[in-house]
Amino acid sequence: MKINKSKLWALGASVLIIWSCSNSEEVIPDLNVPEDEEDTGEVVIPLKELFEDYFEIGAAVTPQQADLGTAHGQTLRKHFSSITAENVMKPDALQRVKGQYTWSSADQLVQFAKDNNMLVRGHCLTWHSQSPDWMFYDENGDLLSRELALAQLEEHITTVVTRYKDDVYAWDVVNEAMFDWDPAGVIEYREDSPWYQMIGETYIDSAFVYARRADPNAKLFYNDYNSIFSWKRNKIYNMVKRLKDNNIPIDGIGLQGHWMVNTSEADIRTTLDLFRSLDVEIQITELDIPVYLSSDEPGATVYNDTFSFRQKMAYTMIFDVLLDYSDIITNVTFWGIGDDHTWLDQPGRKAFPFLLDEELNPKPVYFEVQKLVQNR
Numbered sequence: 001m002k003i004n005k006s007k008l009w010a011l012g013a014s015v016l017i018i019w020s021c022s023n024s025e026e027v028i029p030d031l032n033v034p035e036d037e038e039d040t041g042e043v044v045i046p047l048k049e050l051f052e053d054y055f056e057i058g059a060a061v062t063p064q065q066a067d068l069g070t071a072h073g074q075t076l077r078k079h080f081s082s083i084t085a086e087n088v089m090k091p092d093a094l095q096r097v098k099g100q101y102t103w104s105s106a107d108q109l110v111q112f113a114k115d116n117n118m119l120v121r122g123h124c125l126t127w128h129s130q131s132p133d134w135m136f137y138d139e140n141g142d143l144l145s146r147e148l149a150l151a152q153l154e155e156h157i158t159t160v161v162t163r164y165k166d167d168v169y170a171w172d173v174v175n176e177a178m179f180d181w182d183p184a185g186v187i188e189y190r191e192d193s194p195w196y197q198m199i200g201e202t203y204i205d206s207a208f209v210y211a212r213r214a215d216p217n218a219k220l221f222y223n224d225y226n227s228i229f230s231w232k233r234n235k236i237y238n239m240v241k242r243l244k245d246n247n248i249p250i251d252g253i254g255l256q257g258h259w260m261v262n263t264s265e266a267d268i269r270t271t272l273d274l275f276r277s278l279d280v281e282i283q284i285t286e287l288d289i290p291v292y293l294s295s296d297e298p299g300a301t302v303y304n305d306t307f308s309f310r311q312k313m314a315y316t317m318i319f320d321v322l323l324d325y326s327d328i329i330t331n332v333t334f335w336g337i338g339d340d341h342t343w344l345d346q347p348g349r350k351a352f353p354f355l356l357d358e359e360l361n362p363k364p365v366y367f368e369v370q371k372l373v374q375n376r
């Protein structure tokens with residue numbers, strides 16, 4: 001029998017209330033928790049082992065974190081089989097000044113991955129954001145010609161992909177090209193992107209061709225957010241179908257996975273079913289689930305039982321779905337390692353979006369996910 005989800009939420013909420021009322025004589029917990037064990041005595045199975053029969057499990061990282069002399073480096077090596085550069089492979093990081101590439105940070109990440117037997121997802125080659133102005137504008141501030149823009153894009157993609165040929169196994173070739181906040185579904189492409197304004201939508205096609213020429217073996221992805229909403233998933237579907245119909249080399253779709261604790265299971269499943277019909281690989285490329293129900297909810301700086309309950313519900317639902325689609329999902333990457341470092345934090349409002357806490361220890365939600373996988 002399927003349990004109605006809203007009933008589960010209500011049940012959980014009342015359990016939380018009863019628990020907090022009956023908890024007046026608090027037992028002081030034993031703080032000497034043995035390494036690798038939570039106070040429940042549960043053994044931690046590293047994420048990459050937990051999911052090894054299903055998909056690679058990754059994290060977005062900074063160069064400072066990719067260092068075995070740090071807790072972050074040790075955690076990466078223990079839990080993750082794949083890394084993505086949070087920023088240092090973006091166009092403005094690699095080629096801020098035209099013709100002058102700065103490789104050291106990206107090289108460091110790639111070396112860390114090699115030393116520790118991890119895969120690297122390359123992120124990203126073509127994007128309207130975090131790209132240097134010279135890719136878009138001349139010295140008068142006018143948009144470049146289509147020819148010059150394409151030549152520069154080709155040069156950038158060819159240089160970057162060639163350097164990391166055989167080291168980067170999958171590239172986000174184009175990031176966020178589709179328009180959203182458009183429930184009527186009228187506008188297909190993000191028309192405020194300089195790429196679109198200079199070239200039209202075929203800049204997407206060209207980027208994939210340049211990437212394939214530079215590395216015939218890399219997996220080439222289109223990556224976007226809000227992809228599970230009906231209006232956006234249909235646009236992504238149409239665009240990828242167009243590419244495939246025109247023999248443009250695309251291997252997969254990246255769903256960023258900046259989801260919410262109340263994200264709809266049906267939306268995720270419908271999207272995965274739709275994309276499955278395109279015969280492409282799927283990767284969840286930037287997973288994080290902040291603890292709030294909406295942006296209106298007041299912020300907090302301490303992780304509480306309500307947050308924990310919400311995340312248990314959300315993460316177990318999400319991983320249950322992802323496991324159901326593990327024949328097409330090849331990588332699930334978190335957009336960070338632990339709750340100490342996330343783009344979602346604001347002053348007075350922490351997001352706590354991961355399975356590992358601010359000290360990089362497994363949260364209670366981690367053990368729920370672990371149980372889920374073990375029971376399948």
Ligand code: GLA
Pocket residue numbers: 086123175225256286343
């Ligand atoms: C997008 C980009 C990422 C990152 C996140 C948030 O999803 O693809 O590179 O910038 O936003 O920081």
